[in-house]
Amino acid sequence: MHTRTTRAFATQIVLGSLVALGAGGGLGFAIVDLRHDISVSANTARVLDQRIAETERRVAEIGGLVATGQSPEALEQRNQTLALGLVPPAEGRVVRVGVSVTDRLAANRKAEIFAAETGQNLVPVRFNLGGASR
Amino acid sequence: MTARGFAHNLRLHLLAGAVVASFAVVAARLVELHVLDREHYLSQIQDARHRVVADPARRGDILDARGDLLATTRTDLTLAIDPWALPEKIAAQKFAARQAAFETEQRAARAALADLLGLPAATVEAAYAPAWKDVPVTEDNADDAADGRVRMRYVKLLEGVTEEQFARIQALRLPGKKDPVRIAGLTHERRFRRIYPHGELAAHVLGYVNKEDVPSGGVEAFADPYLKGLAGWREIERDGKRVELAQFRQREVPAADGWGVVLSIDCAVQHIAEQEMSALVAKFDPAKATIIVSDARTGFLLALANHPTFDLNKFGTTPLEKQRNIAAADLIEPGSTFKIVPLAAALNEGLVTPASKFDCSLESMVYNGKPRRFMRDDHRYDHPLSLGEVISRSSNIGTAQIGMMLGDRRLYDYARSFGYGERSGFPLGREEPGLLADPARWSGIDITRIPAGYSIAATPLQIHYGMGVIASGGHLLRPQVIRQVLDASGEPIYSFRPAVRRTVLAPATAEAMARMLQKVASPDGTAKVAALPGFEIAGKTGTAQKLIDGRYSERHHVGSFVGFFPASRPRVVISVIVDDGHPPGGGTAYGSVVAAPSFRRVAEQLVQYLDIKPVAAPGATLAALAAEGGRR
Numbered sequence: 001m002h003t004r005t006t007r008a009f010a011t012q013i014v015l016g017s018l019v020a021l022g023a024g025g026g027l028g029f030a031i032v033d034l035r036h037d038i039s040v041s042a043n044t045a046r047v048l049d050q051r052i053a054e055t056e057r058r059v060a061e062i063g064g065l066v067a068t069g070q071s072p073e074a075l076e077q078r079n080q081t082l083a084l085g086l087v088p089p090a091e092g093r094v095v096r097v098g099v100s101v102t103d104r105l106a107a108n109r110k111a112e113i114f115a116a117e118t119g120q121n122l123v124p125v126r127f128n129l130g131g132a133s134r
Numbered sequence: 135m136t137a138r139g140f141a142h143n144l145r146l147h148l149l150a151g152a153v154v155a156s157f158a159v160v161a162a163r164l165v166e167l168h169v170l171d172r173e174h175y176l177s178q179i180q181d182a183r184h185r186v187v188a189d190p191a192r193r194g195d196i197l198d199a200r201g202d203l204l205a206t207t208r209t210d211l212t213l214a215i216d217p218w219a220l221p222e223k224i225a226a227q228k229f230a231a232r233q234a235a236f237e238t239e240q241r242a243a244r245a246a247l248a249d250l251l252g253l254p255a256a257t258v259e260a261a262y263a264p265a266w267k268d269v270p271v272t273e274d275n276a277d278d279a280a281d282g283r284v285r286m287r288y289v290k291l292l293e294g295v296t297e298e299q300f301a302r303i304q305a306l307r308l309p310g311k312k313d314p315v316r317i318a319g320l321t322h323e324r325r326f327r328r329i330y331p332h333g334e335l336a337a338h339v340l341g342y343v344n345k346e347d348v349p350s351g352g353v354e355a356f357a358d359p360y361l362k363g364l365a366g367w368r369e370i371e372r373d374g375k376r377v378e379l380a381q382f383r384q385r386e387v388p389a390a391d392g393w394g395v396v397l398s399i400d401c402a403v404q405h406i407a408e409q410e411m412s413a414l415v416a417k418f419d420p421a422k423a424t425i426i427v428s429d430a431r432t433g434f435l436l437a438l439a440n441h442p443t444f445d446l447n448k449f450g451t452t453p454l455e456k457q458r459n460i461a462a463a464d465l466i467e468p469g470s471t472f473k474i475v476p477l478a479a480a481l482n483e484g485l486v487t488p489a490s491k492f493d494c495s496l497e498s499m500v501y502n503g504k505p506r507r508f509m510r511d512d513h514r515y516d517h518p519l520s521l522g523e524v525i526s527r528s529s530n531i532g533t534a535q536i537g538m539m540l541g542d543r544r545l546y547d548y549a550r551s552f553g554y555g556e557r558s559g560f561p562l563g564r565e566e567p568g569l570l571a572d573p574a575r576w577s578g579i580d581i582t583r584i585p586a587g588y589s590i591a592a593t594p595l596q597i598h599y600g601m602g603v604i605a606s607g608g609h610l611l612r613p614q615v616i617r618q619v620l621d622a623s624g625e626p627i628y629s630f631r632p633a634v635r636r637t638v639l640a641p642a643t644a645e646a647m648a649r650m651l652q653k654v655a656s657p658d659g660t661a662k663v664a665a666l667p668g669f670e671i672a673g674k675t676g677t678a679q680k681l682i683d684g685r686y687s688e689r690h691h692v693g694s695f696v697g698f699f700p701a702s703r704p705r706v707v708i709s710v711i712v713d714d715g716h717p718p719g720g721g722t723a724y725g726s727v728v729a730a731p732s733f734r735r736v737a738e739q740l741v742q743y744l745d746i747k748p749v750a751a752p753g754a755t756l757a758a759l760a761a762e763g764g765r766r
Contacts, residue, residue, distance in 0.1 A: 006147075010149075013153070014153065038381050039379070046380035057209045060192075067203035067206065068331040071332040072335070073332070073405070088739055089739070090738055090739070091742070094742070
């Protein structure tokens with residue numbers, strides 16, 4: 001094979017060019033693909049950023065609405081609307097106790113439980129001591 | 135015949151030459167584009183695609199002492215119309231039938247938009263009427279004809295559209311359509327907006343941020359360096375549809391959101407104060423009134439309510455007069471509430487004891503070689519009054535005698551020590567220093583007037599913190615309203631500590647004064663209506679005639695009650711100051727009439743809210759009381 005003739009040189013140029021074209025094209029495709037991936041990733045990140053910002057906006061809006069709904073004035077209005085009859089605590093309605101609160105609550109509860117048994121439906125029990133009859 | 139390769143020599147050379155030439159042309163063009171014309175094309179790209187986009191910082195929240203939101207930032211939108219977009223899009227449809235269908239669809243979409251926004255359909259249709267705007271001919275480069283008028287491309291439709299409304303607009307579907315409809319020409323602009331969830335609550339403490347994002351008054355202005363944050367920016371490129379090409383983001387400086395501020399104001403206490411203020415205003419119709427509640431031990435404000443007040447969300451329609459924080463910016467004559475100053479001073483200097491007696495039937499007394507006429511008392515006393523009686527019965531004559539014992543200079547010095555005549559350092563509301571003249575400029579009768587709280591002027595805050603000296607055991611505390619600064623994630627980065635401006639009285643003097651001030655709210659005192667059984671109310675009434683046209687008026691008064699409780703271990707200081715109240719049925723607006731009842735009602739609710747324990751009855755120990763402090 002002639003390797004040093006003009007024709008061979010031209011052949012080499014053509015072949016070299018074809019190889020360069022192929023390699024360049026392949027590299028180009030790879031770069032385009034890479035850039036496409038970068039673009040997709042960047043856009044995904046941007047969309048996520050937007051969604052985070054949107055969520056934060058919604059959180060802030062709902063936080064504001066909750067705070068408005070919980071304001072003392074709003075709660076008072078609701079108290080009136082729903083006829084709950086809640087009133088602010090006042091010293092006159094408070095009974096301060098001088099004994100153990102636990103004991104007092106227990107005593108109150110016991111009194112409530114046994115209150116029913118002291119009602120008029122009970123049949124008085126009569127004990128006949130020693131079998132004696134009256 | 136010579137052997138041939140895969141091609142004829144000449145053709146091969148031509149092919150090779152063409153390939154090389156093609157590469158050379160491509161290379162030359164690349165050099166032209168990327169080297170020779172680089173700046174030209176780059177500038178075109180910069181103009182068309184490159185943008186620097188601001189990234190505004192979110193302003194920090196203002197929270198109350200329990201973490202409830204008092205001020206927060208949310209986004210809202212301004213919707214606008216490009217009226218020319220609709221005819222352009224209709225014209226862009228290829229067929230008449232499509233144009234008609236598009237027009238019908240858009241008309242239905244506009245009607246639905248009006249419905250979603252709560253606007254009359256006619257308003258939306260009017261915004262879509264194509265209009266022109268006159269501009270100087272030299273600036274008319276927005277369309278083809280340089281005729282001095284350009285198409286108006288922006289017509290504001292509605293401000294303050296919520297995110298929820300906007301989401302519904304974006305999801306708007308017409309009957310029979312699967313996809314959301316795009317409303318031609320509708321544009322939006324999103325911006326941060328400050329909202330105040332509690333409306334009027336603590337309006338003068340909070341201040342507000344106006345539409346230009348400039349803070350005005352209150353914590354908003356004072357704490358602006360903490361709250362405002364730092365805006366960011368980023369360089370972006372956009373495609374032909376003006377969508378950002380995220381992969382070409384070059385430089386980005388993210389916004390740093392503002393820090394949060396925690397106040398010492400407690401929503402519940404503030405509400406109690408404002409509710410009482412409403413009741414007071416409804417009953418006495420005063421020109422102005424203030425209720426101040428602070429922590430007796432630290433000086434931190436728990437509530438500050440003023441009348442008149444305003445809704446922070448409607449600042450634009452509120453006269454500036456109503457926006458003034460009268461607790462800090464208005465001056466009044468303190469009247470008898472000032473009497474605690476000469477009495478405490480005389481006790482502190484050892485000039486008197488609680489058992490000292492004063493003849494309060496005198497009409498004048500010689501001072502500095504000249505007779506000085508006293509201000510009259512409301513009652514005549516047939517026996518000398520003890521120091522405690524002087525204060526519980528608010529005797530002008532007794533207080534003037536004590537002032538004379540102190541002398542001009544010492545009285546003045548103590549008044550300054552109590553905070554009169556100088557700014558307290560309260561950071562909100564353009565505080566006034568008050569008026570307290572140097573003794574060198576006092577007139578002959580000032581020594582009888584100043585001890586009774588006349589011939590001087592003070593802000594309600596000065597009067598309040600003057601009483602705070604006795605409640606705190608002798609210290610003048612700095613009025614503070616900010617407890618903590620939080621970073622954007624809510625972690626505290628700075629906490630403000632209680633600050634003592636100066637020590638004014640010995641603790642024993644403060645305790646003796648507290649005991650004497652208890653008698654004011656006793657059956658023999660001037661404010662028995664302020665009494666709250668079991669809670670040792672200490673305080674002082676004040677009724678100052680108003681100076682109108684150079685004369686003290688008999689009909690216009692500033693009535694006040696300033697006090698604290700429990701006297702033996704103070705928790706809160708409360709001031710109620712009512713300027714020009716009108717008691718129902720006429721009569722003088724005494725402090726005991728217009729202010730003391732409000733003090734008691736506020737105190738009564740604070741007992742429950744702050745869980746203030748009653749003071750032990752004689753013979754019982756405080757420890758036992760604390761153990762028994764449960765409620766049924």
